[in-house]
Amino acid sequence: MSAQNLLGLLPSELEALARELGASAYRGRQLATWLYRKGVFDLEAMTDLPKELRERLRGRATVGLPAIERVVPSRDGSRKFILRLADGGTIHSVLMPDDDRQTLCLSTQVGCGFACAFCHTGTMGVERNLGADEIVGQLLLAQTALPAGERVTHVVLMGMGEPLANYANTVKAIRIMTDTRHGLGYSPRRITVSTVGLVSGIEKLAREDLGVNLAISLHATTDLVRERLMPVNRSWNLDALLGAVRRFPLPARRRIFFEYVMLDQVNTSLDDAHRLARLLRGIRAKVNLIPFNDWEGAEFRRPPLSTILAFQSVLLDAGITTTVRWSKGEDIGAACGQLSEVRAAAARRGEPMNPKMAKPRAAAARFELSGVGEAVASPPRGEA
Numbered sequence: 001m002s003a004q005n006l007l008g009l010l011p012s013e014l015e016a017l018a019r020e021l022g023a024s025a026y027r028g029r030q031l032a033t034w035l036y037r038k039g040v041f042d043l044e045a046m047t048d049l050p051k052e053l054r055e056r057l058r059g060r061a062t063v064g065l066p067a068i069e070r071v072v073p074s075r076d077g078s079r080k081f082i083l084r085l086a087d088g089g090t091i092h093s094v095l096m097p098d099d100d101r102q103t104l105c106l107s108t109q110v111g112c113g114f115a116c117a118f119c120h121t122g123t124m125g126v127e128r129n130l131g132a133d134e135i136v137g138q139l140l141l142a143q144t145a146l147p148a149g150e151r152v153t154h155v156v157l158m159g160m161g162e163p164l165a166n167y168a169n170t171v172k173a174i175r176i177m178t179d180t181r182h183g184l185g186y187s188p189r190r191i192t193v194s195t196v197g198l199v200s201g202i203e204k205l206a207r208e209d210l211g212v213n214l215a216i217s218l219h220a221t222t223d224l225v226r227e228r229l230m231p232v233n234r235s236w237n238l239d240a241l242l243g244a245v246r247r248f249p250l251p252a253r254r255r256i257f258f259e260y261v262m263l264d265q266v267n268t269s270l271d272d273a274h275r276l277a278r279l280l281r282g283i284r285a286k287v288n289l290i291p292f293n294d295w296e297g298a299e300f301r302r303p304p305l306s307t308i309l310a311f312q313s314v315l316l317d318a319g320i321t322t323t324v325r326w327s328k329g330e331d332i333g334a335a336c337g338q339l340s341e342v343r344a345a346a347a348r349r350g351e352p353m354n355p356k357m358a359k360p361r362a363a364a365a366r367f368e369l370s371g372v373g374e375a376v377a378s379p380p381r382g383e384a
C-alpha cells in the first residue's frame with residue numbers, strides 16, 4: 001500500500017488509523033492536535049506519542065506539504081505562494097492582509113476546465129483535482145509564513161480551479177478546517193466557496209451541514225452574454241442557477257455573494273445594472289464588482305471608473321449592498337506566476353513554451369488569482 005498523507009485525514013480518520021496500528025483513538029486525537037493545532041509535521045517531534053506508534057506511522061504514512069517554490073511579495077502586503085506539488089504540478093495561493101484580517105485564497109485544482117473567456121486560468125484546461133491534503137496543505141503552509149501569534153483568519157476557495165468540480169476533496173478539506181475539536185477550528189462563517197455556477201454542486205452543498213459562505217460567479221445578466229463568457233451557462237442557465245441559489249439554505253444574517261467581473265462594453269451598461277437588481281430580487285445578496293484584470297491575449301478591457309461607479313449606484317439604489325473590489329498585488333505581476341505554471345506544464349509535456357506568454361503585459365498583466373480573493377475577502381464587519 002502506498003504511503004498515505006496524514007494531512008488529508010479527518011481527525012476521526014486519524015483516530016481510526018491509530019486504532020488500526022494498535023493504539024487507542026486518543027492517540028489519533030493527539031496526532032490530529034499536533035498536525036492541525038500545533039502545526040508540527042515531524043513525527044519525531046510528537047514526543048507524547050509512544051515511540052512504537054510513531055514507528056508504525058512512519059511505515060504507513062507520510063506528512064506531506066506542497067513545496068514552496070517561491071513567495072512573491074507585493075508592496076501592498078499581499079503575498080503569492082507558488083507551490084510545487086509532489087507530482088511536479090504547480091498551484092498558487094495568495095495571502096492578503098487587510099486591517100485585522102489575513103485572508104488566504106486557495107486553489108482546488110491544477111488549472112481549470114471551465115474556460116471562462118475572461119479568465120487566464122481558463123485557457124490552461126484542467127490537469128487534475130487537488131487532494132484534500134493539498135488543499136489543507138496550502139493553509140498549513142501559509143500559516144507557517146506568518147509571525148508567531150498571527151493566523152490566517154479567513155479562507156476563500158477562489159484560486160485556481162472550480163471547488164465544486166472537485167467536490168469530495170473540497171468538502172473534506174473544509175471539514176478538516178472547521179473541525180473545532182481536533183481540526184483547524186475555523187468558523188465556517190470565515191470560509192467562502194466560490195463557484196462558476198455548477199448547479200449540481202450547489203445542490204449537493206445545500207444538503208451538507210457545512211455552513212460555509214457561498215459566492216456565485218455571475219458576470220452577466222442575460223443568457224446570451226453569460227453563455228459567451230461562461231460555457232457552463234449552456235448546462236445551467238441563469239434561471240437554473242438563481243433557482244438553486246434561492247433554494248440554498250442560508251443561515252440567519254448571512255448573504256450570498258455574487259461576483260461580477262466588469263468587462264467594458266460587454267456587461268457594464270445601466271440596463272445590465274437594472275437587470276441584475278431585478279435578477280437578485282428576493283435573494284439576500286451582496287454584489288462584488290471586480291474590475292477586469294488584464295492579461296496578454298485577453299479580448300476584454302477594464303471599463304472606466306465612471307462606468308463602474310454608475311453601475312454600482314444603480315444596485316445601491318435598489319437596496320443591494322455592492323462593493324468594488326480593487327485588486328491587490330498589481331506590482332507582483334501575477335501573470336509571472338502563471339508564466340511559471342505554463343512553463344512547468346509545458347515542460348512536463350515536453351513542449352516548448354508559448355513565446356507570447358513570456359511577455360506579460362507589464363504591470364497591467366494580472367493573473368486572476370491575486371485579484372479574486374478579495375471578491376469576498378472583506379464582507380462587511382459582523383458578517384463573518
Ligand code: SAH
Pocket residue numbers: 116118119120157158159160161162163194195196197215216217218259260261290291292293294367368371372375
Ligand atoms: N472557479 C471558481 C473560483 C475561481 S475564480 C469561480 O468561478 O468562482 C474566482 C473569481 O475570479 C471568479 O469570480 C472569476 O470569474 C473571477 N475572475 C477570473 N478571471 C478574472 C479576471 N481576469 N479579472 C477579474 N476577475 C476574474
